Amino acid sequence: MKSMKKLNIILFFLWCILLINLVKVNASPLTSCLSSIKGQTVYPNNKTFPSLILDENLYVNYTPSVLIYAANNQDVQTSINCATKLKMDITARSGGHSYEKYGLGGRNNVMVVDLTNINEITIDSKAKTAKIGAGNRLGVIYDKLSQAGFLIPAGTCPSVGIGGHALGGGYGFAGRKYGFAADNIISMEMVDANGKLLQVDKQTNADLFFALRGAGGGSFGIVTSFVFKLHEVPPQVTSMQFQFRRSQVQQLFTAYNEVGPTLDNNIVLSVSLDKDSLSIDGLYLGPAKNAKDAMKPFLSRAPKPTSSNFKQETFFDSVVTFSYVPPNDVVKPKHHPYFFKAKSFFVNKGLTSEAIDTLSNFLSTVSCSTYALFDLLGGTANIVDDTSSFMHRDSIYGIQLVGSDWKNKAQGDKCVKELNDFGKNFQSKFTSYFSYQNYIDRDLDDWQTRYYGQNFNKLVDIKTKYDPNNLFKFPQSIPVKG
């Protein structure tokens, strides 16, 4: 009896060894190369895979070869080494909000390193800095930092990832006081094309520090964490909302052009225009009484709003107000995938009345639901910083034109063509030459200059130094020389 039991145990172990070897024999070079990954790897045959590649924009779709949910820097290094060894394409995804799905590589069969689980946030209140893992979403960052009495300037959508956002700029309601998110990066850790973890700051790899702060999304390596400079949250802020009659658009823009740029830096405004409505959302970084005083120069020049609201609240509550999602979705952000196409323009002289008429006419005739946002710039956002490749520093506002909500592909294609044609014409006649790289647009001509201006050639040199074999590439990445 005893010897039978012993034999069974031996047979069981032999069976296990055979099984392990069978699996090894059957494993693809990719699965065996990634076998030491501590995080999760998800392949296209997994039934959860389709839901994990939806991301934010449903208009563009790509299927990666594998999703690697990196648990730490080592996983990112292993992934990069495997991509090189197996001659595979690789890309980083933080929040999956790239307008062109470049977080999936902008093409099929790319190895995607998802940073969601690299999400530590360590606050040093004394030094007023925070180390923030690249996989964090903005809503979580606002929540954690504001609990400690701090903020970083960044965008309004809570599910946007800090990774792609800060590397391409990052603008929101604290931007005129504190600049773009990228301006507030003190240092980064980045895994390069050799799988080496680099420290990147003003002194160490200073050329890469320049490149990553403005052009870092996807082109140079995978950033795993940032150290940000923090700013104290004011005890109260004031969120502001104004509605105007649609017919008053010309008058409103006369005021916006003339007074907007001179407004107190505690204010950021965003005008919203569609075929039927005209409104402004805004934030003042201080109490309501001061907000009303600070807004007087603008409101005395603008047409009388049909409704106006100054709401004094905490900074975090203002984040919830302008996220337009329930509070729980701010602290636990989730995707809201939809079909959209966006065009971006920077304006440095103020739109003329002809430009406003042209835009208004387009908004009334375009074949899908379309609106335009005009985000007031200036203040700290316009300070030229030669340690940063972000070059859009002389604009009074940025325009984003967004078409969405089409019912089928044919209507979508038609609308996208209308937006592209209109955008090209409008930009050549009425705005500056430049566009915002965070609103990345595959159909934009001469994007190299429109996104990076005079810095483009320098960026190509830095790319060639750090990634000479062009491992990190996508349809609008910084290319290597030659």
Ligand SMILES: Cc1cc2nc3c(=O)[nH]c(=O)nc-3n(C[C@H](O)[C@H](O)[C@H](O)COP(=O)(O)OP(=O)(O)OC[C@H]3O[C@@H](n4cnc5c(N)ncnc54)[C@H](O)[C@@H]3O)c2cc1C
């Ligand atoms: C609904 C919505 C609202 C938005 N609101 C704002 C706003 O208020 N203000 C504003 O400025 N922008 C805004 N954006 C634009 C947003 O900043 C960009 O789309 C940004 O690139 C998204 O970053 P992500 O990490 O979420 O996207 P991803 O798709 O994950 O990445 C975008 C790009 O960056 C690269 N990348 C991502 N992480 C890393 C990393 N760790 N290291 C290296 N490269 C990386 C990717 O490869 C990809 O090329 C908004 C976008 C959406 C969809």
